[in-house]
Structure formats: structure tokens, C-alpha cells
Amino acid sequence: MKIAVIGGGSSYTPELIKGLLDVSKEIQIDEVIFYDVNEEKQKIVVEFVKKLVGDRFKVLISDTFEEAVMDAKYVIFQFRPGGLKGRENDESIPLKYGLIGQETTGVGGFSAALRAFPIIEEYIDTIIKTSKATVINFTNPSGHITEFVKNYLGYENFIGLCNVPINFIREIAEMFSADLEDVLLKYYGLNHLSFVERVYVKGKDVTEEVLESLKIKLSNIPEEDFPAWFYDSVRLLVNPYLRYYLMKKKMFKKITSHELRSREVMKIEQELLEIYKTADRIPEELSKRGGSMYSTAAAHLIRDLEADEGKIHIINTRNNGAVSNLPNDYVLEIPCYVRGGRVYPISQREGDLFALSFVHTVKMYERLTIEAYMKRSKKLALKALLSHPLGPDVEDAKDLLEEILERNKEYVKLD
Known part of the structure; x- marks a missing residue:
């Protein structure tokens, strides 16, 4: 398998x-082949990877995307359109307009998506012609890109993945001294905008225990997290990214009082690249980069797609009736039964109306952004920005859009 x-x-x-x-x-696994537009970085990383792999499988570098994906069974997208400089722009531009600068939510996610769409469109076209591989996507904004590919490009073998769901599961498993597979969640929403309504461990409903434990924990942590009364009111566990939506003032203050995360990551990445030149094992410094459980999520998904045992994974795919009071064609982050190369959404019954209020609003923003790209329309792009809960006011929207488009003109042009 390639x-x-x-x-x-x-x-x-x-x-x-x-x-x-x-x-x-x-x-x-017969071979893993790598492709990156930054050949210098890739050479350093892949030489280090070869030390880790030994003779377990072939490790190769491709000069072209087409060669890399030719006859591949799985393609993993983990590239960052525009690199870390693009992320720095996504974080810094919104701050000038008094908006939260974050790489996947709000204005940051908008500009990241516009950079990604033309590249994704070209890549998917090549995959269709060369391999029809199953694509596992980590490229951000992961859920938005999955919506684009499945509902606008029409490529079915595409799965959006994130490490937030598996970290939810890991934390609960540790709380109850259980294995990951012992934990079952009533989980739904969008990527970086998801909700957990019920928690089961070894078949027992432990939701109230988890909520009570969380409330005790909240009494001992800084106020930047949700207060205990919030969980008493909504009765849901929420994705950490919901803080950007419901704690705007505090999150804006936090972001503006620290160095931009993109600049921190640039320094960490340079440090790691130097370490990789001489290391023969994965360094502890990699934990500073973030992405906990990323490898587990991706590798276990491939394993279970190959197997015929049937396991549950939380992924981004079409709803197809899993959340009964959401449209079937919404791409959601939901639990799916994975077996024999296929994914089957698992019924979550009705979703909570508080959660769905965010899902509907941000889904419409996603679709407006995609329509703006497909039609190369500034007018639709303005509608998308104005529709987002973290977007600009009317007074700033046009100037903000023009600045985003100017900074990203080598990727996309709207008229």
C-alpha cells in the first residue's frame, strides 16, 4: 500500500x-512518499524520518504532486497554503480592525480558506485522474475544506480530520481509567465548533459526573475559561474554540497581550529543523508545536479503513441523517462507523438548539465563502464576512476584504 x-x-x-x-x-504499508513545495524543509524532515523508519517501509520524496499521488491508496493533506507567513497575516490583519486574529475561526479562517480552495481544487482534479485515493485532510480550515470538496467539487473519498475529538476522548478515558475504545460520545457540530451532549464509558452514562468534575476543575483555573455557571446552563461540553465566539473580549485581550502564535511557531519550527538534522528519535521539543494525538487520529483511521472489524471515529463528513434536525448535506464533525474503506455516520438523534444555532450560522458563512470563490465575487465575499459571528461591522468590511485580497493575491482574485 502506498x-x-x-x-x-x-x-x-x-x-x-x-x-x-x-x-x-x-x-x-509498502511505501510513504512525501511532497512539499518547500524542498529544503522537506529534505531535512524526510532524512530524519528515514532514521525512524529503518527498513519497515520505503520512504521516498517526489518532485511533483502528480507523481506523489499516482496509484496511492491514501493521501494525507497536512500542507499549509501560504506557509506560516500566511498564518501570520491571518492572525494579524483582523487585529487592526478590532477583530480576533485566529487561523481557523472568523476572518483568519476566511482568508485561509480562500488560499486553500484553488490548491485543493487542482489537487483533487489530479487525484481523480491518477489514483482516486482516499484523502485524509488536516489542512485548515479542515471542516470548511471538506464542505468544499464533498459538496462543491463532488469528490466522495475525502475525510476531514482534527485532533480535538480524540483529545476529548483521551481526557475522558483518563478520568475513568478506561481505554479510548471504552468511550462513546454524543458528539456533533462543525470542525472547531463542536459539542458533546452525552458521555458514555463502558456503556454507562457518565455525563453528569464529567460535568461536575469540570465545574470543580474550573474553580482552580484562570478566568479565561468558561465559568461553572455556563455548564450549568448549557449542559454541554464544548469545543475549546467556542471561547472565541462567547468570550470575545477576553480572547481579544489575550491575543493582543502575547506574541502572535504564528511567530512563536516559526521559532519552534526552526528549532525543530535544527534538531532533526542530527537527532535519531522524536525530540521532546515537538510537544511545543501542538497537535497532540494528531498521529493517532490519522494512523488509526487508516488502519480501521483497511480492516473489517468496524471502529468508531469522529470525522468530518456529510450528516446523512446522523443529526436528525440538521440538513443531510451539511458536512459535520460526527461519529462514524469505519469499516472496509467506508464511513457510515452514526445517529446522534436531535441536536441541542443552542449548539445548532452556531452550526447553522457558521455553515451559511462557509457556503457563502465557497460561493464567493467559485464565482470570484467580492460581493459574495462581503456577505460571507458580514454573516460570520466573528466578522467585521459594515464600516470596516470593504477595507478588510481589500486588505485580505491584496495580501493573498497570488492565490485568489475576486472581482
Whole structure:
């Protein structure tokens, strides 16, 4: 089996390879081939990866995307359109307009999506012609890109993935001294905008225990997190990114009082690249990069797609009736039964109306952004920005859009 990794120069790559090495004991991996537009970074990372892999499977570098994905069974997208400089723009431009600068939500996610769409469109067209591989996407904004690919480009073999769901599961498993597979969640929403309504461990409903434990924990942490009364009121566990929506003033203050995360990551990445030149094992410094459980999520998903056992994974795919009071064609982050190369959404019954109020609003923003790209329309792009809960006021919207488009003109042009 051939696996192609797009964005092979990412400092995350060694962790991904560690995950693939773990599952290679259960599934046959013949080769992993890497492609990255930054050849210098990729060479450093892949040379380090070869030390980790030894002779377990072939590790190759491709000069072209087409060669990388040719005859691949799985393609992993982990590239960052525009690199870390693009992320720096996504974080810094909104701050000038008094808006939260964050790489996946609000204005940051808007500009990241516009950079990603033309690249994704070209890549998917090539995959259709060369392999029809199953694509596992980590490229942000992951859910928005999955909506674009499945509902606008019409490519079905595409799965959006994030490490937030598996970290939810890990934390609960640790709380109850259980295995990951012992934990079942009533989970739904969008990528970076998801909600947990019920928690089951070994078949027992432990939701109230988890909520009470969380309230006790909240009494001992800084006020930047949700207060205990919030959980008493909404009775949901929420994705950490919801803080950007419901704690705007505090999150804006936090962001503006620290160095931009993109600049921190630039420094961490340079440090890691230097370490990779001489290291023979994954360094502890990689934990500073973030992305906890990333490799587990990706590698276990591939393992279970290959197997015929049937396991549950929380992924981004079409609703198809899983949340009964949401449209079937919404791409959601939901639990799915994974078996024999297919994913089957699992019924979550009705979703909570508080949660769905966010889902509907942000889904319409996603679709307006995609329509703006497909029609190359500034007018639709303005509608998208104005529709987002973290978007600009009318007074700033046009200037903000013009600045975003100017900074990203090598990727997309709207008229």
C-alpha cells in the first residue's frame, strides 16, 4: 500500500510517521512518499524520518504532486497554503480592525480558506485522474475544506480530520481509567465548533459526573475559561474554540497581550529543523508545536479503513441523517462507523438548539465563502464576512476584504 503525504516538510511529519509505524504491525504499508513545495524543509524532515523508519517501509520524496499521488491508496493533506507567513497575516490583519486574529475561526479562517480552495481544487482534479485515493485532510480550515470538496467539487473519498475529538476522548478515558475504545460520545457540530451532549464509558452514562468534575476543575483555573455557571446552563461540553465566539473580549485581550502564535511557531519550527538534522528519535521539543494525538487520529483511521472489524471515529463528513434536525448535506464533525474503506455516520438523534444555532450560522458563512470563490465575487465575499459571528461591522468590511485580497493575491482574485 502506498501512502502520499502532502506537506512533507511539516515539523509534524515525524509524529505522523510514528503513528504509521505503530499501525504497520497490523496493516501492510509498502511505501510513504512525501511532497512539499518547500524542498529544503522537506529534505531535512524526510532524512530524519528515514532514521525512524529503518527498513519497515520505503520512504521516498517526489518532485511533483502528480507523481506523489499516482496509484496511492491514501493521501494525507497536512500542507499549509501560504506557509506560516500566511498564518501570520491571518492572525494579524483582523487585529487592526478590532477583530480576533485566529487561523481557523472568523476572518483568519476566511482568508485561509480562500488560499486553500484553488490548491485543493487542482489537487483533487489530479487525484481523480491518477489514483482516486482516499484523502485524509488536516489542512485548515479542515471542516470548511471538506464542505468544499464533498459538496462543491463532488469528490466522495475525502475525510476531514482534527485532533480535538480524540483529545476529548483521551481526557475522558483518563478520568475513568478506561481505554479510548471504552468511550462513546454524543458528539456533533462543525470542525472547531463542536459539542458533546452525552458521555458514555463502558456503556454507562457518565455525563453528569464529567460535568461536575469540570465545574470543580474550573474553580482552580484562570478566568479565561468558561465559568461553572455556563455548564450549568448549557449542559454541554464544548469545543475549546467556542471561547472565541462567547468570550470575545477576553480572547481579544489575550491575543493582543502575547506574541502572535504564528511567530512563536516559526521559532519552534526552526528549532525543530535544527534538531532533526542530527537527532535519531522524536525530540521532546515537538510537544511545543501542538497537535497532540494528531498521529493517532490519522494512523488509526487508516488502519480501521483497511480492516473489517468496524471502529468508531469522529470525522468530518456529510450528516446523512446522523443529526436528525440538521440538513443531510451539511458536512459535520460526527461519529462514524469505519469499516472496509467506508464511513457510515452514526445517529446522534436531535441536536441541542443552542449548539445548532452556531452550526447553522457558521455553515451559511462557509457556503457563502465557497460561493464567493467559485464565482470570484467580492460581493459574495462581503456577505460571507458580514454573516460570520466573528466578522467585521459594515464600516470596516470593504477595507478588510481589500486588505485580505491584496495580501493573498497570488492565490485568489475576486472581482
